[in-house]
Amino acid sequence: MDAISALRRASGRALLGAVLFAVVQAASALDSSMVSPPAPYRAPYLPTSDAEVLQQVPPASDAKVREMKTLRTALDKAPADLRTADLLARAYIGFGREVGDAHYAGYAEAVIAAWMTRQPPPVEAQVLQAVILQFRHQFADARALLEKALARDPRNAQAWLTLATLDMVQGRYPAARDDCAQVTRHGSYVLGIACVGNLRSYLGEARQSVVILTQIAGDAPRLSASFKAWVEGLLAEANERLGDWPQAEAHYRKSLEYTPHDNFLLVAYADFLLDRGRPQEVLTLLADYRQSDTAFLRIVLAQAALHSADLPRYVFLMAARFEALRARGSDYYGREQVRFALHLQHDPQSALELAQRNWEVQRAPWDLRIFLEAADAARKPQAASDVLAFLSQTKLQDPIIEPLAKRLRAELVTR
Amino acid sequence: MTARLIAAAAGLLAALIATLVFAHSASDAYLTLDSMKASATMSGDTLLHGQWDIALRDLDFVLSLDANGDGDITWAELRPRQGDIADYAYRYLRIANGTGPCTIRPIRQMVDDHADGAYAVLFFDVACSGRAKKITIDYRLFFAIDPSHRGIFVFRSGAGAATALFSPEKATIELSP
Numbered sequence: 345m346d347a348i349s350a351l352r353r354a355s356g357r358a359l360l361g362a363v364l365f366a367v368v369q370a371a372s373a374l375d376s377s378m379v380s381p382p383a384p385y386r387a388p389y390l391p392t393s394d395a396e397v398l399q400q401v402p403p404a405s406d407a408k409v410r411e412m413k414t415l416r417t418a419l420d421k422a423p424a425d426l427r428t429a430d431l432l433a434r435a436y437i438g439f440g441r442e443v444g445d446a447h448y449a450g451y452a453e454a455v456i457a458a459w460m461t462r463q464p465p466p467v468e469a470q471v472l473q474a475v476i477l478q479f480r481h482q483f484a485d486a487r488a489l490l491e492k493a494l495a496r497d498p499r500n501a502q503a504w505l506t507l508a509t510l511d512m513v514q515g516r517y518p519a520a521r522d523d524c525a526q527v528t529r530h531g532s533y534v535l536g537i538a539c540v541g542n543l544r545s546y547l548g549e550a551r552q553s554v555v556i557l558t559q560i561a562g563d564a565p566r567l568s569a570s571f572k573a574w575v576e577g578l579l580a581e582a583n584e585r586l587g588d589w590p591q592a593e594a595h596y597r598k599s600l601e602y603t604p605h606d607n608f609l610l611v612a613y614a615d616f617l618l619d620r621g622r623p624q625e626v627l628t629l630l631a632d633y634r635q636s637d638t639a640f641l642r643i644v645l646a647q648a649a650l651h652s653a654d655l656p657r658y659v660f661l662m663a664a665r666f667e668a669l670r671a672r673g674s675d676y677y678g679r680e681q682v683r684f685a686l687h688l689q690h691d692p693q694s695a696l697e698l699a700q701r702n703w704e705v706q707r708a709p710w711d712l713r714i715f716l717e718a719a720d721a722a723r724k725p726q727a728a729s730d731v732l733a734f735l736s737q738t739k740l741q742d743p744i745i746e747p748l749a750k751r752l753r754a755e756l757v758t759r
Numbered sequence: 760m761t762a763r764l765i766a767a768a769a770g771l772l773a774a775l776i777a778t779l780v781f782a783h784s785a786s787d788a789y790l791t792l793d794s795m796k797a798s799a800t801m802s803g804d805t806l807l808h809g810q811w812d813i814a815l816r817d818l819d820f821v822l823s824l825d826a827n828g829d830g831d832i833t834w835a836e837l838r839p840r841q842g843d844i845a846d847y848a849y850r851y852l853r854i855a856n857g858t859g860p861c862t863i864r865p866i867r868q869m870v871d872d873h874a875d876g877a878y879a880v881l882f883f884d885v886a887c888s889g890r891a892k893k894i895t896i897d898y899r900l901f902f903a904i905d906p907s908h909r910g911i912f913v914f915r916s917g918a919g920a921a922t923a924l925f926s927p928e929k930a931t932i933e934l935s936p
Contacts, residue, residue: 387871388810388869388870388871388880389869389870389871390869390870391834391870393834394833394834394835394838395833395834395835396833396834397831397832397833398815398832398833398834398837398870398877399815399816399819399831399832399876399877400830400831400832401815401816401819401824401825401830401831401832402830403825403828403829403830404823404825404828404830405828405829405830406830446785446907447785447786447816447817447820447905447907449785449907450785450786450904450905450906450907450908451820451904451905453905453906453907454903454904454905454906457906480907635874635875635876661874664874665874668787668874668911671911671922671924672785672787672909672911672924673909673924673926674785
């Protein structure tokens with residue numbers, strides 16, 4: 345008896361007006377020996393020692409935490425000051441990115457919420473809201489806001505840069521090239537060039553990408569640590585496109601020297617290590633980042649590669665996390681869900697369906713790769729024909745994707 | 760000129776990376792109401808048992824639980840603030856039935872570890888006068904400071920349970936116990 349029908353039976357009536365999501369006893373279908381209960385994860389308890397550390401939080405002594413506090417105090421005193429709100433929202437977004445914590449996107453959204461209700465909202469607020477939506481992979485909404493903002497302020501470099509990123513993630517490379525040019529024109533030369541450098545690595549020009557980005561990295565000793573980390577991360581990625589593993593690794597390590605907690609860089613480096621057959625190092629790298637869902641997926645993949653006896657428990661916990669995300673209405677882990685279905689649940693058919701859905705949203709090299717992997721595993725090369733056409737058109741070079749695409753193309757011909 | 764460009768680059772940077780970040784899960788709290796003992800009161804009033812799990816990191820953002828600012832919330836720092844936590848949280852939870860508002864009676868607090876960190880666990884009773892046909896729950900915790908917060912609501916009744924989601928767009932839920 346499922347829980348909802350049980351409830352109906354108990355109450356004689358369905359829940360009124362409630363948005364029903366999931367049945368709570370999802371775990372009951374699993375082997376009881378490996379059930380780790382969903383939240384709450386253990387029974388509530390009373391700590392026994394005063395010194396027991398219950399939770400880590402950003403320390404108040406951190407310069408960026410102090411800056412956020414100062415701006416927050418200033419905004420509380422002058423809530424109508426858009427400039428302070430803009431600075432605080434940016435500080436939250438930047439800090440959230442640096443420590444890999446999505447809460448700060450929510451805090452930023454709250455800061456600009458009052459302005460977003462105006463008709464029309466200030467352009468600054470619209471652009472920041474678009475950044476936050478993009479952060480949550482609500483790409484269509486983000487794009488609509490950026491277009492509105494740019495219609496009113498065509499010189500807004502932040503809007504162009506955000507649009508460039510969006511176009512790159514969605515594989516709209518000619519549009520991204522124009523966006524990058526607008527960033528150069530209205531914002532900064534360095535950033536515009538970095539934008540183009542990044543773009544080239546998706547167009548079969550990874551060698552040029554490395555040259556451009558190396559020059560920026562060398563020319564920019566005075567730029568912020570997060571900018572340098574970003575450029576180093578792009579260099580790592582471009583070197584991966586070229587199959588230059590030692591260079592790629594050196595750049596990942598360098599980028600993590602600048603921003604050691606950056607979630608994006610950590611999982612990208614973990615993926616690199618998984619591909620290189622070094623799962624043990626993934627466990628060391630991500631030991632302190634189990635809270636991050638994307639990092640946790642790489643931990644589970646590493647456990648699988650190590651044939652860990654604990655693997656079923658890890659897979660269960662990962663499934664519970666996806667379920668929790670679904671329960672809260674978040675659906676932006678498409679790429680991770682495909683890898684989970686394919687490599688951990690060994691369900692290529694579901695993986696292919698998830699990959700098809702993900703492909704409608706994002707088309708970065710990783711999205712392309714897992715699509716092809718899923719089509720290959722499901723023995724459905726014909727499902728990949730659009731993706732293979734995209735690959736031919738963009739000329740993306742990648743030593744892992746190319747052989748996979750070649751095999752699928754050969755199967756397509758023989759069928 | 761160079762300085763201005765550098766400042767521009769630094770100021771603009773967040774956007775480009777932010778989109779690529781797959782971060783920690785956003786803020787969730789778990790509210791459970793249990794009507795199993797709804798008929799337990801002699802007066803015939805409705806009594807519900809409640810449990811509310813709220814992340815310490817979210818509470819720290821509004822209440823600064825880390826008193827010495829060293830980045831660790833210890834039990835010694837949390838315990839004296841439990842009254843503040845209750846004062847804050849219960850302000851954002853309203854429960855009513857057809858005859859009027861119900862009374863929320865805090866019982867005690869504990870701690871629990873979830874996948875994404877430690878949570879304060881608030882136990883409470885809800886007393887409503889009369890036997891209610893429907894109960895309205897209004898949940899607004901953290902919405903003003905973080906519109907992406909979600910209240911994951913579990914309602915248990917007899918052998919059954921169902922869940923619903925509180926969000927700024929849907930802060931009120933009606934149910935029949």
